[in-house]
Every structure is written in structure tokens, then in C-alpha cells.
Amino acid sequence: MMFASTGILSLLLSTVLAAPAALVDRDSPSYVPLDAECPSESLVRAASGLSTKEEAYRVSRKxxxxxxxxxxxxxxxxxxxTDELPTVALSSSGGGYRAMLSGAGVIQGLDARDSNVSTSGLFQAITYHSALSGGAxxxxxxxxxxxxxxxxLAYNLWGLAIQDSLLDPQALGALIDYLTIADEIALKQSAGFDTTLIDVYGRLLGYQLYEEADGGAGVTLSSITGFSNFTSHAVPYPIITALGAKVWLGQCSPGPNATTYEFSPFEFGSWDSDVSAxxxxxYLGTSMKGGNPVSSCTTNYDNIGYIAGTSSDIFAGELCTQLSDPNSELVTGMEQILVKVHEISTSDQYATYRNPFYEYQSSTQVPNPANDIGDQESLSLVDGGVALQNNPIFPLLQPARKVDVLIVNDNSADTSYNWPNGSEILTTYVQSFNHNLTRMPYIPPVDTFIAEGLNTRATFFGCNESSKITIVYLPNADFTFASNVSTTQLSYSEAEQAAMIANGVQIVTQGGKAGWGTCLGCAVMMKTGQTLPDDCTSCFAEYCYYQ
Structure with missing residues (x-):
């Protein structure tokens, strides 16, 4: 999950939006959504399997x-x-900069382009990569x-941007043109689209995450489909998750059984039975009714920074509970932020999207009149990990994606010392039954996690469950650096960043432990039915959790 620091956010955003409007170069890539001609194919489909485009990518990438x-x-x-080879996926958890930097080290340790360790080259063998919040x-x-x-990335972008955090008021003015950001958001509002705190937040994140001088104002998630590494199928298919808040029921923040939404380069939607489309x-941002556009279509709404902000919007719950006090410092701050843009409402705490599934009945949907999402003209989305599922595993349990082995890098701060304790992945296991996801292996209770040290070292789950995926669980742990940094830490020196990333490499290599590469290979290949190296017997004895 992200960090609960609304006072800092309010101060920052009030500084941004109180500024006089600047002039945006309308010939350059813009943050403002655009009118576009609608495609000939339908804009909504039932969640009966993968889209044609994702399936084609999956096959080619595999x-x-x-x-x-x-x-x-x-x-x-x-x-x-190697007669038969499984499909391998990676899941990067939330946890603010801690998750971002530690997860980056895990990728570095898997990437043959960037490391020479026992796990180097396995990133090139991964077909799917899911993430949320800091992982997003x-x-x-x-x-x-x-x-x-x-x-x-660390040398050319993150080093300076995260050292002078764009979410820290003391660093204001260091790297960004705040006047342009204010104007971009005002232009989006004047174009007829709802703007909220997450618009500003996403634009600020853009200056940390994307190398363009304008912080990725014109970079969309769908534009990734034209990037050379994507078109050559050289990289895993990326999936970002967020949760839906049922604000029409008075819900401030999603509960454990919340609707999970996926953002990917090709599609947005949910497999959950209350959407299933x-x-x-x-074409996100298009006004839809009954599965058809109301008029023209919209493009450029899927700004990649806005989606990163959507997946890390942890502010909603805290803001919602405080809005009931009209004299609170937070409400006053929100008035200063947004009063010049539009009349303040509770929707300003969420990332807002026009509901593509408004009055649409999917053939695979299970209608629920008590909280029918199809009756809502807009969706209010928040941090993908706020419902105690800080590891985005659900998308990779979908049978159509055919994932056999899932590497889960868990950077959750479950304990008072900011270490994971298994509670997040346990919640995913429990909730998988409510979502009819049958491929999740058994996950033991938190007490067992702690008693057996499963939260401090690599563990293989699903070893003796032939119908389940195999999970290689890699929790955050102190190998070479105290990586249990608070989620509220808003800036990291370049030395701290390097140390966090280096410790992430140690997490994926288990401290460079002898024989770990073979043991990881044993986990990857255990359910293929092929004869395994003799060393696998001792590997399974050491790393498998048996119920």
C-alpha cells in the first residue's frame, strides 16, 4: 500500500492548484483527453476469456x-x-518507495541484461508481471x-527524483513546472471530465517515473503497445490493479471482498462477477451506455501516471472519514485545492473513471441489485492493496492466462517493524474462494508464518497440490540493508536507493545462497511431470511448505 500522509498531500496540492494558470503548448503531448473516432469493433466484451490481442501477445511472449x-x-x-516448460509470472506488491526499490532489485537480480547472479535470465522467461501501488x-x-x-532507471531518473521527493513540501520547485500541471488539470476539467486529487498526484508521480521532460504528460498505458520491447514480445505482459469503492452505498474504502479492476496495455475491466467485462x-474516458459509446470516443485518458496514482490512492479512506467534519484542517485544505476548479464533493478523494459498463449486462455477469455497478455512471477507484491483498495475485489465477508458477515479491508492512507477516497473501487465499478462483494453493495462518519463519525466507507453496499454481514466496528481508523502511518515508538519498535495490537482488538470490538457483529451477519445473535433478529432493525438503 501507499502512505497515509494526507496533511503533506494537501499542502502540496494546495501549492500546485493555487498557482495561476500557465500556458500549455497544445502542439506537444498533452494530459488532456481527446475526442476520437470510435473503432468498428465493440467497446465492451464479456469476460469469457482473454481478448484476441492479449491472447496473441501471450502466445508470442510464451x-x-x-x-x-x-x-x-x-x-x-x-x-x-526442458521438453515441457511452464508459464512463469511475477507479482510486485505495494509498499510505497520501499516496494518500488526493493522490487526493482528483485527485477535486477532476474534480468540477464543487468546482473550476473544465480537468478539472472529468469526475467527473460516471465510471461506476465502484475503490480499494485508502490509496485505499480x-x-x-x-x-x-x-x-x-x-x-x-536508477542512475538516469530515480536518483535525483526520489532524493528530492516530489511529494515532500520541502522539495517544491526542484524539478517540476507546477504552473503547467495546474493548467493541464484545469483544461481536463474544462473539457468535461471530472478531476480529483488523483489527477494532481498522478502528474507529480510522472516526474519521478518517466524520463520525458514533461513527466510523461502524453504517455498512456495503451501507448506501450507501440514500444519496441513490447512489439518484439521481449517483455512480460504488464497488469496494474486497483479496487472499486462502492461510494453509492456510503462505502469510504473497499472491503476484503472488493471488486478488483485490471489495467493493461490492451484492456481495462474486471473478472469479478459483479462486472465480468x-x-x-x-478508449477509457468514453461515455458509454449499454456497451455502446454515447457519441464520439475518448482517447488519452489512460495517462500512465494517472493509472499509477489510481493504483496507489490510499488517501480515500482517510479523507472520507474526515470530510464529515466541515471545520477539519483537511476539509479546509481541500477547499483551497479544488474550489477554483469545481464544487467540492466526496468524489474528489478517488480516481474517477466514466463507467464503461454503465447499463451493460455481461453474459458472464452475476447481477446483484443491492450494489449493481452497472447502475453507476462513474467508477471510483483506489489503491489496489487497501483490502489486505497487497500482492496482486488474482489476475494471475485466471485460467485463461495459464500461469503455472508465480514469483510473489511481498514488501508489505504488516508488523510494527514494517516487515511482512503473511497476512496479505493469506487474505488472498481466503478471498479466492469468494471469487471462484480455484488455483490458489493453501496458505497457512499468520501464526504459522511467524513460528516457522516463512515471512523471512523463500517458501514454495502448492508443492503437493497438482491442480494449483506453484507460488515462490519472496518476502522483504534484511540481507545487506535494513529494508523495512517506513511507507511514509518520502525521500531516499541516492545511497539509500542503491542499498535498497542491492538488498532486493539479495532477496531474489536468497543472499547468494549456494544451490538456490537449482532450487528455484526445481520449483519452476516441479509440476511438469519430467524427471528432476537429484538435488530437487533436498530443495523441496528445505523450501516447500506442506500442509
């Missing part, structure tokens, strides 16, 4: 990934057979810059 997996396995241990900052920065190495990401 072919590339298989070759990389063969090479990594043979180099790791020549006894591995990492993934959108990685994907939005056409997948450079982590070393390149998808729409092209490129």
Missing part, C-alpha cells in the same frame, strides 16, 4: 520466454529436462520507459 527458460535452466543445472510505480516506470535496465484501455 514462445520467447520458453527459449529463455531453457537457457536459464540448462545453465543453472544441466540435469534439468515500479512497473509503470519500467514499462513506460520501454523497459530499460533497473540500473539505467472488459473495454479497450485506449
Amino acid at each position: 514462445a520467447v520466454a520458453d527459449e529463455a527458460l531453457k537457457s536459464w535452466l540448462v545453465e543453472t543445472n544441466s540435469e534439468f529436462r 510505480w515500479l512497473l509503470t516506470s519500467f514499462a513506460g520507459n520501454n523497459y530499460p535496465t533497473i540500473s539505467s 472488459f473495454t479497450p484501455t485506449k
